[in-house]
Amino acid sequence: MREVIDAFYRERSIVNHQIASYNDFLERRLQDIVSSTRIGEGEGLERGYIHPEIEGYKVKLGKIKVGRPTVKEATGEEHPITPMEARLRDLTYEAPVSVEFIPVIDGEVQEDLLEEVKIGSLPIMIKSKKCNISREMLEEEAGRKLSDEEYEKKLIELQEDPLDPGGYFIINGTERVLITLEDLASNRVLTEKTNRYGYEVETAQVFSQREGFRSLIVVEKRKDGMLMTTLPNVASQIPLIIILKALGLDNNSIFNNMASYPETEVFILANIEACEDEYEVITEEDAIDFIGKKIAGGQAKEYRRERVNELLDRTILPHLGNEQKDRIRKGIFLARMGEAVLELALGYRREDDKDHYANKRLKLAGDLMEDLFRVAFVALCKDLKYQLERLYARGKSKEELKIKPYVRHDVFDQRIHHAMATGNWVGGRTGVSQLLDRTSNLSTISHLRRITSPL
Known part of the structure; x- marks a missing residue:
């Protein structure tokens, strides 16, 4: 030796x-x-x-x-x-x-x-x-x-x-x-359960990094089964389905990329229904308008659109690209994050270990x-x-x-x-x-x- x-x-x-x-x-x-x-x-x-x-x-x-x-x-x-x-x-x-x-x-x-x-x-x-x-x-x-x-x-x-x-x-x-x-590995989805508001919340998070710019995106499941997303530079949470629609995915694509077990299908359909009934978001245009009002409420429509485009292309998952053509890839990635949260909630997968060396980088x-x-x-x-x-x-x-x-x-x-x-x-x-x-x-x-x- x-x-x-x-x-x-x-x-x-x-x-x-x-x-x-x-x-x-x-x-x-x-x-x-x-x-x-x-x-x-x-x-x-x-x-x-x-x-x-x-x-x-x-x-x-x-x-x-x-x-x-x-x-x-x-x-x-x-x-x-x-x-x-x-x-x-x-x-x-x-x-x-x-x-x-x-x-x-x-x-x-x-x-x-x-x-x-x-x-x-x-x-x-x-x-x-x-x-x-x-x-x-x-x-x-x-x-x-x-x-x-x-x-x-x-x-x-x-x-x-x-x-x-x-x-x-x-x-x-x-x-x-x-x-x-x-440091925690960037561009890897990590799922975990945290105790918040007195009950367990399942989350999936990713540190997306490209050329020194780093943005944290978190998808979590609320008590009522709604999947919510936390984005950088956005004050309040936005329903995941609305972001997926803004990125160009239709109801079928959302369902196909998120449904992995019969039990998860119920949650996905309920989420899609809630967005259409509660938030009145059906098309890609509706989704962009909804996000625009969230991040630049009270501003001119053109300015709101500009801010949403910047959010979708630059801020969300920059490691997958920052052109308009990369939006579908980003949508599928976020849909898979939603799928991971549902699987964690239903016991089909275990939490990721943050302390495991596979999830660390030097x-x-x-x-x-x-x-x-x-x-x-x-x-x-x-x-x-x-x-x-x-x-x-x-x-x-x-x-x-x-x-x-x-x-x-x-x-x-x-x-x-x-x-x-x-x-x-x-x-x-x-x-x-x-x-x-x-x-x-x-x-x-x-x-x-x-x-x-x-x-």
């Missing part, structure tokens, strides 16, 4: 999960965030573009590049920096990040006006692929593969401990670690950095959009709008540095980044592998 464990740790570091997650963030997720960013007002805007309010003008977001960790001296010269230099000089171990901005004028992509602009700096994890002391970087410099002895010797030359596992960051000279976060360094980068990048793009609109309003022509001078690094850097230095993360979480405990080797390893559970 000892030989197996030794062989495993010869191949992988003890903090391999953190390093692998951060490498995935650098290689794949950064580009995904840039390609899916959509800045601008209005419906149906294309992803991967900034849409300023300038007729016939938008900016395409191209490839993103992360350089090697460098430091800029007072003289203005830049040179690569090692982690030890960052520690001794109280610097942040970070690499410059640049993005391609391509203006699109009247539908024509202006490749000749392409600008690769530095948007700011990103803290680099020690021993990750972009780190100056990682094996890949040192082998690239040497132009050949390094043996274990040679790599160890190189690390000692750079004043690094060959046994240090890496997996942490250096911010203003202090070593900081991102604590892994335990947010590693890469996931946490992804959330932080998305917020910082969107803020930078919004600022750039504002600057371009201001320039255009002052009389500059579309061809004269230069991007490079108006990209403000501080908008991006300040958000990332503040979160990394204080541990106050986006979404209101605190204590995400902590000072690495160097009391002993064991306390360091323990801190790098620690998991916090806010549940």
Whole structure:
């Protein structure tokens, strides 16, 4: 057994999960965030573009590049920096990040006006692929593969401990670690029974997540057998059947997707009847009107419709898509949630165990950095959009709008540095980044592998 464990740790570091997650963030997720960013007002805007309010003008977001960790001296010269230099000089171990901005004028992509602009700096994890002391970087410099002895010797030359596992960051000279976060799995339906109003209520809930946006949807069965839905940003509950009708399902589709046992059929038919008799909702139009009055009562009809469309396409189950064509899929998903609630109430299924590891997910360094980068990048793009609109309003022509001078690094850097230095993360979480405990080797390893559970 000892030989197996030794062989495993010869191949992988003890903090391999953190390093692998951060490498995935650098290689794949950064580009995904840039390609899916959509800045601008209005419906149906294309992803991967900034849409300023300038007729016939938008900016395409191209490839993103992360350089090697460098430091800029007072003289203005830049040179690569090692982690030890960052520690001794109280610097942040970070690499410059640049993005391609391509203006699109009247539908024509202006490749000749392409600008690769530095948007700011990103803290680099020690021993990750972009780190100056990682094996890949040192082998690239040497132009050949390094043996274990040679790599160890190189690390000692750079004043690094060959046994240090890496997996942490250096911010203003202090070593900081991102604590892994335990979270409920998103996009999974979890059923449970809760005691409310003095009797048992059966519920099914799902945390639907897409690109950092998360929305909680709960379906529950009332005492009288009515299935009610709780939606984000909607004050009161809405009957499930009405939402299904608004999403484009007719009575037959609702029945076929929810009925699994003869006993459940009675409940479904009673729910459909109650919506038609009590709420007078028969068609898709009636359902949209009903929801419109709930979320924007007393407003103009057009505005109410707009709000309902936004609720159905953007807020409800965003992981299934946010186009009008995705509504049927969302309807079927919600109908299956209703089916799960009825089966739980009639004893055909057991409650889901929230504490079971199948229903948990861990947010590693890469996931946490992804959330932080998305917020910082969107803020930078919004600022750039504002600057371009201001320039255009002052009389500059579309061809004269230069991007490079108006990209403000501080908008991006300040958000990332503040979160990394204080541990106050986006979404209101605190204590995400902590000072690495160097009391002993064991306390360091323990801190790098620690998991916090806010549940």
